[in-house]
Amino acid sequence: MMSFFSWSTSRDFVLFSTPHILSLCILVIVLLSMLILKTQLRHPLTNVVVRINIAIVLAMSELSFHLWFMYHEKWDISTTLPLQLSSISLFLAVFLLLTRRFVVFEIIYFVGTASAILAMITPDLGVYASPHFRFVHFFIAHGGIVVTTFFMIMIEKYTPTYKSVWIAFVSLNLYVSLVFILNLLLDANYMYLMAKPSSNTLLTYLGPWPFYLLSLEGITIIAFHLLYIPFTFTKWINTAKDNSKTTQFNR
Numbered sequence: 001m002m003s004f005f006s007w008s009t010s011r012d013f014v015l016f017s018t019p020h021i022l023s024l025c026i027l028v029i030v031l032l033s034m035l036i037l038k039t040q041l042r043h044p045l046t047n048v049v050v051r052i053n054i055a056i057v058l059a060m061s062e063l064s065f066h067l068w069f070m071y072h073e074k075w076d077i078s079t080t081l082p083l084q085l086s087s088i089s090l091f092l093a094v095f096l097l098l099t100r101r102f103v104v105f106e107i108i109y110f111v112g113t114a115s116a117i118l119a120m121i122t123p124d125l126g127v128y129a130s131p132h133f134r135f136v137h138f139f140i141a142h143g144g145i146v147v148t149t150f151f152m153i154m155i156e157k158y159t160p161t162y163k164s165v166w167i168a169f170v171s172l173n174l175y176v177s178l179v180f181i182l183n184l185l186l187d188a189n190y191m192y193l194m195a196k197p198s199s200n201t202l203l204t205y206l207g208p209w210p211f212y213l214l215s216l217e218g219i220t221i222i223a224f225h226l227l228y229i230p231f232t233f234t235k236w237i238n239t240a241k242d243n244s245k246t247t248q249f250n251r
Contacts, residue, residue, distance in 0.1 A: 011129040020129030055097040078188040093148040110168035114223040115144040
């Protein structure tokens with residue numbers, strides 16, 4: 001058990017290893033289960049219970065992360081403040097689950113989903129391979145963000161607009177500007193705005209600093225639009241159905 005929570009390990013995380021792929025598959029299964037059980041999940045009592053429980057799991061995952069650092073006396077203001085995009089997305093996810101505020105959904109669907117999916121595909125886990133606490137925490141926290149946004153779409157029937165794409169993009173850049181200033185004040189590297197992570201992630205292939213930040217802006221715009229495409233098709237299909245019904249009625 002102590003090895004599960006240990007600070008140092010003898011095994012590095014391996015990209016697309018069996019535990020990595022299995023974790024991604026578990027997330028897909030959870031999302032498909034939500035789709036299959038969407039009628040039951042819309043029952044008022046069930047809906048509230050599920051939302052609160054997801055919120056509790058997310059909150060506990062973040063709390064356990066900080067307690068783990070404190071236990072090993074590694075918590076530091078320059079590295080461990082909850083300023084990373086995943087932490088902010090997690091807090092927004094908890095707030096969204098408890099309040100169902102649409103403006104929060106607009107931001108977290110694009111910002112949280114895109115960043116969480118990219119993070120899970122190329123995790124920055126270093127020496128923490130499965131079944132270490134950091135590995136488990138990482139996929140619960142990031143997977144929980146994705147589960148939250150898809151819950152709001154499939155169960156609550158929330159639909160982002162094209163305006164939501166740019167609301168999320170502007171909100172993200174405002175937050176990035178704030179974190180950049182904090183990095184300068186704290187001599188930190190939150191959100192990897194000052195330097196790339198040491199492990200092999202997407203940033204590895206985007207050029208040196210500061211050019212990888214500009215590359216990320218382009219990738220972010222593309223990712224946000226890709227996340228919006230399914231809703232564009234849905235609107236086209238619904239418009240076509242409405243036009244068809246109108247034509248039949250006029251006849």
